Structures are given as C-alpha cells and as structure tokens.
Amino acid sequence: MSQQSQQQETVAGSPAPGQRTEPAAGVEPVIEAKGLSLGQIVRKRFFGHTGALIGLIVFAVIFILAFSSEGWGPIPGWWKYQHDQVTPLVNDGTPTWSFAPFSFGDHPFGQDRIGRDLFAMTMRGAQQSIIIMVIIGLVAGIIGVVVGALAGYFRGWAEAVLMRLTDIIIIIPVLLLAAVMSQTAGRRDSGTWFAQFAANNGVVVLGIFLGFVVWVGLARLVRGEFLSLREREFVDAARISGASNARIIFKHILPNAVGVVIVNGTLIMSSAILLETALSYLGVGVKAPDTSLGLLISQNQEAFSTRPWLFWWPGLFIVLICLCINFIGDGLRDAFDPRQKKFNAKKAKSRRTHASAGPELAPATAMDVGEGVSSVSGYVPDSEAFGGAPERRTEDPSGRNV
Known part of the structure; x- marks a missing residue:
C-alpha cells in the first residue's frame, strides 16, 4: 500500500483544515474564547x-503643563516669565485671561504684590x-x-x-x-x-x-x-x-x-x-x-x-x-x-430570562469567558467575584435550584 493511501486512511472521517463541524445531537456545544493574561485583564x-x-488624563495634563512651562534642569520652558522674575504690575495684578474671546494675556493667574507672575509660581x-x-x-x-x-x-x-x-x-x-x-x-x-x-x-x-x-x-x-x-x-x-x-x-x-x-x-x-x-x-x-x-x-x-x-x-x-x-x-x-469586581444584576437577569424562553444557550463573548464570567444558561458569576469555584446550577422539575 502506498504512503499516500495510508495517509488518506489515517485522516478518513476527520474534517478538513479550517472546516467547522456541527456538534452531534444531544451534545452541548463547547464555547471557546481566547484567554486573557493578567496584564491584559488589569489594563482592561x-x-x-x-x-x-x-484622573490619569487630568494628572497627565498637569504634569506636562508644569514641567514644560517652567522647564526642568537645563531644559528651558515655553512660558515667558520665571517664578522669581519681578515685572511691573498690570491692572493691579488681577488675572488677565478671559473666556470670550479666549485669551491668556500676560498674566493669566495674576501677579502678587511685588509683580511676580502667579502662573509661573504655580507651575x-x-x-x-x-x-x-x-x-x-x-x-x-x-x-x-x-x-x-x-x-x-x-x-x-x-x-x-x-x-x-x-x-x-x-x-x-x-x-x-x-x-x-x-x-x-x-x-x-x-x-x-x-x-x-x-x-x-x-x-x-x-x-x-x-x-x-x-x-x-x-x-x-x-x-x-x-x-x-x-x-x-x-x-x-x-x-x-x-x-x-x-x-x-x-x-x-x-x-x-x-x-x-x-x-x-x-x-x-x-x-x-x-x-x-x-x-x-x-x-x-x-x-x-x-x-x-x-x-x-x-x-x-x-x-x-x-x-x-x-x-x-x-x-x-x-x-x-x-x-x-x-x-x-x-x-x-x-x-x-x-x-472588587461588580456584579451586573441586569445582565444576569436578562440572560436567565433568555435561557428560560427556549433551549438555546445565551451567547457568550470572548470578554465574558476571558474574565471567567460565563454567560451560558444556568451558570452563576465567576469565582473571582466570590472567592470560590464556578458553581453549576440546574433546576429540578419543581423549579428549585439544585
């Protein structure tokens, strides 16, 4: 028997690469999802x-504004005044910025008694x-x-x-x-x-x-x-x-x-x-x-x-x-x-309602399975939220959870 015929017999009955097969009757389909690493879960x-x-965005704006306006070390800043520079008082030191029309002016935060720019000092x-x-x-x-x-x-x-x-x-x-x-x-x-x-x-x-x-x-x-x-x-x-x-x-x-x-x-x-x-x-x-x-x-x-x-x-x-x-x-x-993970009661209720309406399984997304939250009918939230293993719940003919 040739090598080609032996390979054909070996793979006989197996699906071709990339071909999806339907589950047999009465067999529960397996929901596959790509798992998430700890870093991905933390970032998400x-x-x-x-x-x-x-908070991260506002702090980044404050950080960039503080270090770019006054400069740091040998790196000069873009603001025209230094925090210890004394200049003549403008409009008795009141802030010069305006909203309509928007303008910073020479001293947007004002000046102190001796003429130092408050914006430079604050930065x-x-x-x-x-x-x-x-x-x-x-x-x-x-x-x-x-x-x-x-x-x-x-x-x-x-x-x-x-x-x-x-x-x-x-x-x-x-x-x-x-x-x-x-x-x-x-x-x-x-x-x-x-x-x-x-x-x-x-x-x-x-x-x-x-x-x-x-x-x-x-x-x-x-x-x-x-x-x-x-x-x-x-x-x-x-x-x-x-x-x-x-x-x-x-x-x-x-x-x-x-x-x-x-x-x-x-x-x-x-x-x-x-x-x-x-x-x-x-x-x-x-x-x-x-x-x-x-x-x-x-x-x-x-x-x-x-x-x-x-x-x-x-x-x-x-x-x-x-x-x-x-x-x-x-x-x-x-x-x-x-x-600290929050349990979404509305989603759980909607999935249970969907499951009780028919024998089909509620759809699950990769995000749900990746974090351990199964949207399969009859499952409760994952162990991460409650510190235990996922629990399988079924119903007996009287309607009680077992």
Whole structure:
C-alpha cells in the first residue's frame, strides 16, 4: 500500500483544515474564547474605570503643563516669565485671561504684590510638589516592601524587631517627625558634603527624608500578604527545589503581592502631597527663593480677602493633584483585586430570562469567558467575584435550584 493511501486512511472521517463541524445531537456545544493574561485583564479593568481614566488624563495634563512651562534642569520652558522674575504690575495684578474671546494675556493667574507672575509660581510649585511626591513614593515603597517582606517571610526574631520598630514610628505624630526630618534636611552647615548637596538638591533631600516617615503602613500590609503567601504550595515547591530565600522572596512571593504594593504606593503619594503642603505652610518645608504649592498658600494667606486669586490657584492645583492620584489608586485597586469586581444584576437577569424562553444557550463573548464570567444558561458569576469555584446550577422539575 502506498504512503499516500495510508495517509488518506489515517485522516478518513476527520474534517478538513479550517472546516467547522456541527456538534452531534444531544451534545452541548463547547464555547471557546481566547484567554486573557493578567496584564491584559488589569489594563482592561483599569481603563474601564471612568474615574481612574479621568484622573490619569487630568494628572497627565498637569504634569506636562508644569514641567514644560517652567522647564526642568537645563531644559528651558515655553512660558515667558520665571517664578522669581519681578515685572511691573498690570491692572493691579488681577488675572488677565478671559473666556470670550479666549485669551491668556500676560498674566493669566495674576501677579502678587511685588509683580511676580502667579502662573509661573504655580507651575513651579506644582513641579516641585510632584517631584517630592514621586520621591516619597519611591523611598517609602522600597523601605516598606523590604521591611514587610523580611518580617512576613522569616517570622521569629526578625519579625519581632522590625514590627516593634514600625510600632515606634507609628506612635510618633507624623507631622512632628516630618518637621524634624525636614529641618535636618534643610541645614546649611558650611564645610560639609551634606550641606553642599542639600543646597543644590533641597527638594530631593526633603523628599528622601520624608520617605523615611510614611513607609510604616505599607510595611504592615506587605507583611500580611507575605504571611499568607509563604504557606502556599508554590513556595514549598521552590524550597524543595533548592531556591534561596532571596529568590523565593523576590521571584516567587513578591510578584504575587505587587497589586498591594502598587495600590498603596499611589495612596502614599497622595498623602505625600498633603504632607509637603502642610510642612511648607508651617515654614519647615520648601523654602524661598524656591517655591511649592504649600509655600504659596502660606505666603498669600493674608491676601485672601483682597487678592483671592493668589490663594485660589495653588489650592486648586493641590486639590486636583490629590483627587487624580486617589482616583488612579481606586482604579488600580479594582484592577488588581478581583473581589472588587461588580456584579451586573441586569445582565444576569436578562440572560436567565433568555435561557428560560427556549433551549438555546445565551451567547457568550470572548470578554465574558476571558474574565471567567460565563454567560451560558444556568451558570452563576465567576469565582473571582466570590472567592470560590464556578458553581453549576440546574433546576429540578419543581423549579428549585439544585
């Protein structure tokens, strides 16, 4: 028998490539859908969160406006005035922009008493506040993750020492401890390397020192995650295979706790803006000739009744930045935590009505199956929403769910 005839006999009765076959009578058709990776699910959930998307867009606009108008480092900005440049008062310093017709004018946010442009000062203050916020988030995130990971994984004396240190820092008032740290960062003792570095990088030093204050909450959360994850089977398998403790912590456990780290990192950054604002308002944060949003409010609080625009604009940007970061954090929390998933009762009711109207199966989309939400008649929502395996429900002749 030739090789060609043998191949024909082997594939006899099988469908041709690309040809769809109908299921046999009485056999339930299999609904196939392309699965989604964790990154795809997180992106879809995050960009499906309206508040997080709006917050991300508004924060991006503020970030671009702050860093492009005043410039950063050697990169010049497009705005014609600097934050410390004094110019003659125009129209007694009132804002020059208008809506009809739309025009910025020379000083859209107005001027202070000595003629400095408030738009330039506000953009410089937003720039400095964002830099401090990012530095505090990075420093606090690194310290909190390391302390929480070591305490949760090793337990014993390591956990006792690290958690007692955390408790000591927690009981000290944050504002008081931050004020002491910022005063230390602002020292200008001549002849020391720290004085020279702080003189040229005052905002960076302030952010680093404040980062040593606000890491305690993240450390306790990471410790709780590690206490739970260290008992899982994949960790035991890694130990049996001979993996080192460092590899187990950073390659096996930490990737599974990244959602907690990212979400709480955004909340730390949001609180960092308010902390920096409070310190600058009290005079122990960013100091002149530099500026920040909190320092602008402190300097112009007496002009609230006579020149209110000097108080409104810095306050507005503080509120906008904090709201944007909080909305982004809410979106990340919903994206990384499947238990936060909302159950759509209207869709479930319509599918059940459709299923009871006839024997046909309700159509399922790739999005439904990809996230574990089956629209097949008789299925309840997926395990991600309720923490268990999908449950199959059928009805007995009396109509009760079994």
